[in-house]
Each structure stands twice: as structure tokens, then as C-alpha cells.
Amino acid sequence: MLAVFKHYPFSVNLLLLSSLFLTMGRAITLPYMVIYLSSNFTLGVSDIGLVVGSAMLVGSLLSVYGGYLTDKMSSYRLILSFTGFFTLGFIGMCVTAHLWMFFLFLVAFNFAYSVIDIVVKAAFGKLLPEAERGKVFSVRYSLINIGYAVGPFIGAGFAHMDMKLPFLISAALGLGTFLTYMIWGDRTLSPTDRASLPISFASVGRTLLKDHRLVCFTVGGALSAVAFGQFTGYISQYLVTTSTPEFTYQVISAVVAVNATVVICLQYLVGKRITNEHLNRWLTAGFSLFLLGVVGFALSTSVWHWALAVGIFTVGEVIVFPAEYMFIDRIAPEHLRGMYYGAQNLSSLGGALGPILCGFALASQPPQFMFYMLAAFIVAGGCFYLMGASFSNRHDYGSID
Structure with missing residues (x-):
């Protein structure tokens, strides 16, 4: 991949490395x-x-406005401003x-990270x-996963010395x-067509709501994110309910390792094989693998079964993430690209709701009912994607079957 x-x-490589760090x-x-939070503020687990x-929810909602700013302002200024918020958020915490x-500092950090994510994706469309x-979406997603794989080990080493050190190291990465x-960033990236962008945020929101494809992709993303947004969380909930702590630890360790x-x-x-042609088929394949993976979770009885099921599930993830970015990239007008990616970020709301819904399901129904519920969310999310692909509107870019 490094080649x-x-x-x-x-300028593209700098954006990719910024995403990694x-x-x-x-x-x-x-x-x-x-x-x-437990040691410094004596909070309980629920609090x-x-x-x-x-x-995280507030940061995701605010990121829609970040998408609006992406279409109005220089990408260079936005990345510097929100990288500054990112750094100050960790220092403040x-x-x-x-x-x-x-x-408030935690919201600022989440908001900043979400907006930078939007700005980077919109910049790829210009560059x-x-x-x-x-x-490039696939390369970036690989680098993000490398960051998530390496980061906790670095944090663990510093947390053993002092619990404040991980915050300072994160702030240092933001400052770097x-x-x-600031020195090497591309200062020429600016909105494509300022004159065609509606003046107010509300008017842009009304424009987006009229695009049925975007609405369907956002709803579909939120529904499916219930199943894949925080899957290690609900797997832990299920295993704690149905097995021993030792087995839970073994399975979660295997799941995290296989996924990464x-x-x-x-x-x-x-x-790199996912192109604008046949995007709909790629997404169908990805959602089918998600569904097979969830069925595998329901049937798993050993660590090896869980590892195989999460491997299938993760291949679906590998397909869906770049494919859905390309869907949004394809339907987004140049002057609203940031807002379209901002709307797509709302799918993270589904990921935040996943553990909550699974907790209610485990508390009120037989344990395996949780997986039937997740399968239903996957099917519903896939249906909304297919509905969105079938709509014809003024942003129609041709066949995407």
C-alpha cells in the first residue's frame, strides 16, 4: 500500500497522513x-x-454545519482551525x-475530528x-484503521505512568x-463555485432534503451503522450475558485482532477495484457479507467460530465504506460536496444507538434475538441504499447498477 x-x-499525501495522525x-x-472519568470525577459506568x-452525538450533529463551512471557506483555513480545536480539546480535558x-472540550474535540474528516473527503474530490x-478512500480508511490499531497500545504505555499523559500525547499529535x-498545506483549495451556494445554512438544508438519494443514503447508513458501527460493543454485551468473563475476553481479543x-x-x-460502475452491486455484496457475519455471530460457539464470522463481517466493511463514499461523491454537486459528506456523517448516530438497543434487547428478549434485530437493521439499511440508487433527480450521473 505504501507504494x-x-x-x-x-497535497493528497499530506491529507492522508493528517488523517492517520x-x-x-x-x-x-x-x-x-x-x-x-471514573477516577477524576467519580462517575459511575452509566454516567x-x-x-x-x-x-459524540452532539459532535456528529454539529458536523453537518462543518460540511456547510467546507463549501463556504478555504480548506486550508478549515483544517488549521479545526486541528487547533482538536489540540485544545485534549489540552482542556x-x-x-x-x-x-x-x-465541552470533549464535544469540541469530536466536532473538530468530524469536520476535518469532511474537509479531507471533499478535498479529494477537488484534487x-x-x-x-x-x-484514495480505501487508502485513507486503511490508514485510519492502522491509527486505531496502534493508538491504544501507545496510550496504554503512557497511561501506566500518568492518566493525563495520553491526553497530552494526543494534543502533541494534533499540534504536530x-x-x-500550516507550513506545507495546499493554500489553493477553495470552494468551487461560491456564487451558486445558498446563503444560509437553513436554505442549504432544505436543498439537501429535496435530494431523495442523499436522504435514503443517510437513513440507510444510520440503520446499518446500528449493526457495524460499534460491533465489538454489542458482541461484548452478548458474551457477558451468555458466557464467562474469560471466554468473553478471549473472543473480544480475537475479534479485534481479526478485524484490524x-x-x-x-x-x-x-x-481499488471498486469503481463508479456497478457501485450498487458492490454495496449489495457488502451488505450480504454483513448479514452473513451477523448470522455467524448468532451461531458461534467457539473462539474460532467468532473469528471466522468477524472475518466475513469485516470483508463487508472493507467493501461498504469506500463504496458509500463513492456514492456520495457521485451524487454531490461540486458546490455542496462538503454538506453531502456532512449529512453522511449522521450515519454515526446509528453506531451510537447500537449498544443501547442491543442492551434493551438482551434485557427483555432471549439473547439470540439481538442478532435477529441487527440482521433486520442491515436489511433495512440495504433497502434504503437500493431505494436511493433508484431515484432520478437533478444530480443524476448515469447508471450506478
Whole structure:
């Protein structure tokens, strides 16, 4: 995969590396957020979940406005500004002694990360021809997964010395990214057509709601994210309910390892073959693998069964993520590309709801009912994607079957 960097301009490579280091900064701290909140603010598990989950939800909702800013302002200024917010968010969480301020800094960090994600994806649409975008989305997703795989190990090493150190290391990565992009970032990236963008955020929102494809993709993404957004969370919930802590630990360790290995090894190899032709078929294949994976979860009785099921599930992930980015890239008008990606980010709301819905299902129904529920969400999400692909509107770019 590293050889692919030679084929992209320096500005694209800088955006890819920025995604890697900011994701690593996020992954260094987030796994230890529960311990930090518990020890510093004496919160219970349910209160911690409310604080972290609410901050992520608010950050995701605010990111839609970040998409609007992406279409109105220079990408260079936005990346610098929100990388600054990213850095200050970690510094603030580290030094504050007040829970309400910690929550605001946590929201600021989540908001900043989401907006940078939108700006980077929109910038690829400006810097690369359409045929190259699927490949670069796959490269970026591989780098993000590398960041999530490496970050917790770095965080663990520093957390043993002092629980504040992971926050400071994350802030340092943010500051390093800020300084690097300030010196070498592409200052020429600007909105394609300022004159054609509606003046107010509300008017842009009304425009987006009229695009039935975008609405269907957003709803479909939110529904399916219930199943794949936080799958390690609901697997843990199921195993804690149905087995021993020792077996739960063995399975989760295997699941995390298999997921990271499959994504890192296959993401670019598969993603570069996903083109604008037959995107609908690629998504159908990806959702089918999600469904097979969930069925495998329901039938698994050993660590090897769980590893095989998560391997199948992860291949679906490898297909769906770059394919859905390309769907949005294809239907988005140039002057609204940021808002379209911002709307797509709302699918993360489904990921936040997944563990909550699974918890209710496990508390009120037989354990395996949870997997039937998740399968239903996958099917419903896939149907909304197919509905979106069938709509014809003023952004019709041709056949996507």
C-alpha cells in the first residue's frame, strides 16, 4: 500500500497522513476515557456512557454545519482551525477540574475530528479525478484503521505512568499536524463555485432534503451503522450475558485482532477495484457479507467460530465504506460536496444507538434475538441504499447498477 503514495500529489499525501495522525491521537485517549472519568470525577459506568455518548452525538450533529463551512471557506483555513480545536480539546480535558468543562472540550474535540474528516473527503474530490477517488478512500480508511490499531497500545504505555499523559500525547499529535499543515498545506483549495451556494445554512438544508438519494443514503447508513458501527460493543454485551468473563475476553481479543488484520490487509486491494460502475452491486455484496457475519455471530460457539464470522463481517466493511463514499461523491454537486459528506456523517448516530438497543434487547428478549434485530437493521439499511440508487433527480450521473 505504501507504494501508492508515489502516485498521488504531495497535497493528497499530506491529507492522508493528517488523517492517520489525528486518528492515532483519538485512539490513544478514547479507550482510557472511562478510567479517567471514573477516577477524576467519580462517575459511575452509566454516567460515563452518557457523557461520552452525548459528546459524540452532539459532535456528529454539529458536523453537518462543518460540511456547510467546507463549501463556504478555504480548506486550508478549515483544517488549521479545526486541528487547533482538536489540540485544545485534549489540552482542556487534561487540565480542567469541572465536569461541564470537560464535556465541552470533549464535544469540541469530536466536532473538530468530524469536520476535518469532511474537509479531507471533499478535498479529494477537488484534487483527484473521479477514477482515482475510490482508491484514495480505501487508502485513507486503511490508514485510519492502522491509527486505531496502534493508538491504544501507545496510550496504554503512557497511561501506566500518568492518566493525563495520553491526553497530552494526543494534543502533541494534533499540534504536530497543525504545524505541518500550516507550513506545507495546499493554500489553493477553495470552494468551487461560491456564487451558486445558498446563503444560509437553513436554505442549504432544505436543498439537501429535496435530494431523495442523499436522504435514503443517510437513513440507510444510520440503520446499518446500528449493526457495524460499534460491533465489538454489542458482541461484548452478548458474551457477558451468555458466557464467562474469560471466554468473553478471549473472543473480544480475537475479534479485534481479526478485524484490524483483515482491514489493513484487504482494504486497499479490494477498494481499488471498486469503481463508479456497478457501485450498487458492490454495496449489495457488502451488505450480504454483513448479514452473513451477523448470522455467524448468532451461531458461534467457539473462539474460532467468532473469528471466522468477524472475518466475513469485516470483508463487508472493507467493501461498504469506500463504496458509500463513492456514492456520495457521485451524487454531490461540486458546490455542496462538503454538506453531502456532512449529512453522511449522521450515519454515526446509528453506531451510537447500537449498544443501547442491543442492551434493551438482551434485557427483555432471549439473547439470540439481538442478532435477529441487527440482521433486520442491515436489511433495512440495504433497502434504503437500493431505494436511493433508484431515484432520478437533478444530480443524476448515469447508471450506478
